[in-house]
Amino acid sequence: MSIVLAAEHVRVEYGSFVALPDFDLTLSAGNLLGLIGPNGAGKTTSLKAIAGLIPMAAGRVNVLGERVTPGNTAALSRIGFAPDTPPSYDEMTVEDFLRFIGRAYRVGREMTEERIDYWLEQLWLSDRRTSKIKALSRGMKQRLTVARTLLPDPALVLLDEPAAGLDPAGRVQFRKMLGSLRDSGKALIVSSHILADLHEYCTHIGIMEGGKMRQFGTVAQIVHSQEENRCLYDVTLARMVPEAHALLGEITGLSKLDIQGRQISFEFEHDDEAAAQLLARLLAGGLPIARFAPVDHDLEQAYLRTGIKQVD
Amino acid sequence: MAAEPIILNPIGWGQFRLLGGWKRTLGLAGAYAGAAFVILLLLYRAMRADVTLQRFASGALFFFILIQTAILVFIGTNAIKRAIQRDFTTDMISSHRLSAMSGYTAALGYLTGPTCQCVALSFVNWIICTILSGIAGLTGGFSDLVGPSLMFVVMGCMAIFAWSFQTLMALCTRGRISVVGAFVVLGFLSNLETVWTLPGLALVIPSYLVRTLSSLQSSTRATAQDIPVLTSMFAQLALSFTFFLAAARKYTRDDVAAFAGPLGYCLVALCALLAGVGFSRVPQTPSFFAPRIFYNGNVQIVATFVALAMISVIPVANATRASAEWARRKAKDPLFDKRRPRSFVESVLVTVLLALGILFLVLGKEWRPLFADHDDMVGREQVAYCVTAFVLTLLTLGGFLRVAYAGGTKIGWLLVLYVIAAWCLPMFADFSLDALTNPAAITESGRSMLFTSSPVGLWVACCTELEAPVVQGLLVQAGITVLSLALASRTRR
Numbered sequence: 001m002s003i004v005l006a007a008e009h010v011r012v013e014y015g016s017f018v019a020l021p022d023f024d025l026t027l028s029a030g031n032l033l034g035l036i037g038p039n040g041a042g043k044t045t046s047l048k049a050i051a052g053l054i055p056m057a058a059g060r061v062n063v064l065g066e067r068v069t070p071g072n073t074a075a076l077s078r079i080g081f082a083p084d085t086p087p088s089y090d091e092m093t094v095e096d097f098l099r100f101i102g103r104a105y106r107v108g109r110e111m112t113e114e115r116i117d118y119w120l121e122q123l124w125l126s127d128r129r130t131s132k133i134k135a136l137s138r139g140m141k142q143r144l145t146v147a148r149t150l151l152p153d154p155a156l157v158l159l160d161e162p163a164a165g166l167d168p169a170g171r172v173q174f175r176k177m178l179g180s181l182r183d184s185g186k187a188l189i190v191s192s193h194i195l196a197d198l199h200e201y202c203t204h205i206g207i208m209e210g211g212k213m214r215q216f217g218t219v220a221q222i223v224h225s226q227e228e229n230r231c232l233y234d235v236t237l238a239r240m241v242p243e244a245h246a247l248l249g250e251i252t253g254l255s256k257l258d259i260q261g262r263q264i265s266f267e268f269e270h271d272d273e274a275a276a277q278l279l280a281r282l283l284a285g286g287l288p289i290a291r292f293a294p295v296d297h298d299l300e301q302a303y304l305r306t307g308i309k310q311v312d
Numbered sequence: 313m314a315a316e317p318i319i320l321n322p323i324g325w326g327q328f329r330l331l332g333g334w335k336r337t338l339g340l341a342g343a344y345a346g347a348a349f350v351i352l353l354l355l356y357r358a359m360r361a362d363v364t365l366q367r368f369a370s371g372a373l374f375f376f377i378l379i380q381t382a383i384l385v386f387i388g389t390n391a392i393k394r395a396i397q398r399d400f401t402t403d404m405i406s407s408h409r410l411s412a413m414s415g416y417t418a419a420l421g422y423l424t425g426p427t428c429q430c431v432a433l434s435f436v437n438w439i440i441c442t443i444l445s446g447i448a449g450l451t452g453g454f455s456d457l458v459g460p461s462l463m464f465v466v467m468g469c470m471a472i473f474a475w476s477f478q479t480l481m482a483l484c485t486r487g488r489i490s491v492v493g494a495f496v497v498l499g500f501l502s503n504l505e506t507v508w509t510l511p512g513l514a515l516v517i518p519s520y521l522v523r524t525l526s527s528l529q530s531s532t533r534a535t536a537q538d539i540p541v542l543t544s545m546f547a548q549l550a551l552s553f554t555f556f557l558a559a560a561r562k563y564t565r566d567d568v569a570a571f572a573g574p575l576g577y578c579l580v581a582l583c584a585l586l587a588g589v590g591f592s593r594v595p596q597t598p599s600f601f602a603p604r605i606f607y608n609g610n611v612q613i614v615a616t617f618v619a620l621a622m623i624s625v626i627p628v629a630n631a632t633r634a635s636a637e638w639a640r641r642k643a644k645d646p647l648f649d650k651r652r653p654r655s656f657v658e659s660v661l662v663t664v665l666l667a668l669g670i671l672f673l674v675l676g677k678e679w680r681p682l683f684a685d686h687d688d689m690v691g692r693e694q695v696a697y698c699v700t701a702f703v704l705t706l707l708t709l710g711g712f713l714r715v716a717y718a719g720g721t722k723i724g725w726l727l728v729l730y731v732i733a734a735w736c737l738p739m740f741a742d743f744s745l746d747a748l749t750n751p752a753a754i755t756e757s758g759r760s761m762l763f764t765s766s767p768v769g770l771w772v773a774c775c776t777e778l779e780a781p782v783v784q785g786l787l788v789q790a791g792i793t794v795l796s797l798a799l800a801s802r803t804r805r
Binding site for chain 1: 322323325326329330402403404406407408409410411412413414415561564565567568640641644645646647648720
């Protein structure tokens, strides 16, 4: 597959603060990368650096072999960037705004009209075509921003918190749309805190913290990245037991113990026999267990396993 | 389907739509024309019986030219400022920057889109003024400035100048700064004729408009032969084009220097050309408001040196910034393979060559009367001292800027501090010391080395009859330059 994005040794500084010390990323056509991490991890900064919107102290970014530099429209116009706060002209109507974008990207007039019809349909905005943007809800504005981003048919799509303002039905629709964009051969990066969604449509996941990529790989690699034979267990007690901590602490092989009232979670072997023995031992120890369940491997678990403390 | 757009530029079209498109523009123009007609009719009917239609039309023409100036300068520039400010506050500027639009297209869009209603109103004003000047019997030939068509062409050049300057300033300051204030101040200075102190500046501000208006009031005719209109229009258009190119560069990203590289040198060369031409084109007729001192060649050449030195800072600052950024990037970026930029010292030399070379080339043999006679200096010596001071001040500033850029300091305050500390303070201190020690003879006695240690003081001493130790002052300046260059060479980042 052809390489769409190649970012090498990207360093971004805000005065004396280093937001991205050394960021590398390569994406091919058909890759959909989900960027996750706490606030201030550098997700938005990395997206803006890739889009050439902020100066880099070091490094280079190439899109389809073209260097991203200020004024290089050949590279910049291949990037579609939807920031978390949607920029728009509130006094314009939806269709006028999209026509304006079509002009700015030199999309022909007929093609612009066709694409406006298509994307408004895809993003459930057809009935709002002649509405002024200021009359749209936050979710609608978010969808309009996605339409604006996709209208020029970019090769690389950068979406920063695109689903933040969407209702549940909108999110389902949005997931499907991202999947079809991925399948059509575009390279996409989506920064989001909705990990369950990312798990569903991403091909790759990048976990960022402190401006660094802590983990990067396919979704399967990230989910099963640590100790594949271990798993998180959720236990609920019928009542609080003060000795629970001491009892669980004695058990060999049990780690990352966390007790919050009647809720207990810990990591233990991912094996039915071992789980049965553990349950028997806990019951024998006098714990009034109301619920005992291993939690399946998912992105959320993988993220929590990284030990990144700040959670939004 | 929207109406077929006349403005093909994307930003221009977008801004036009935001202002309500054709419907609102034509409605506004119609309402304005109707209101103007009704007001003129009512005013004429209210006039005394002895006021003839011709006199009334002449007075109304004066009023509409004032209105037209206000529309172009106040409303037009503010519309551009607001449009750019809105794009920054809504972050639409990022959306534009990611599109296929070049900087030139974007800058042109900001010039044409927000000002479309001003253009429509100007068209109405042109029709009104044509009718009024016909009634007043003022429609003359091509050379008659009172003829509305030529007057509107002249005002159009002024508008292009003001609007391109506003576009540049707004893109440089994220839409925070309006240039209207500067134009109001220049308008007042022009009216008071104090602006002739700096002939090059007088050439680019619409001082001829003031004269034309005065001639309208006095029922005399100002003609293109009286006033250097064509030179002024060329100056405005040339500067507008430079501002436009700079705005196109600045649009691409906030950290991109507007006048980097050859464009900075072009600006200096153009300003030097205008400064030189200004000496031969501005009127030399002192008036009540403009005493002889404003037309004094010695004062004018000092003011020209100061102004050119200030403009010359732009390419020098860009060269020092490029050098500092290169060093910083080289230290941090393993992939960085850009060639080292030329030293800022070279930039200083090129800038001085352009600024003063062009100035003296244009002045030709006319330079001699601009330097007052001195007992201890011949003319060429005076010029050599002035040029040396010019070089030293740019080298000093370049050195300090190199240090500041290496440390990531904002240079705005540094420049202000430098001008106060190195240009103004020594002269002020010299006068203060004299006032304290010998107040009676302050205006008669010569100045000390403290005075000429400021480049401005040295230019004053060389160009006017003031007695002051020029060589010693130059030595002090050279000492400061060596210090600043030493600091710059020690900077490693």
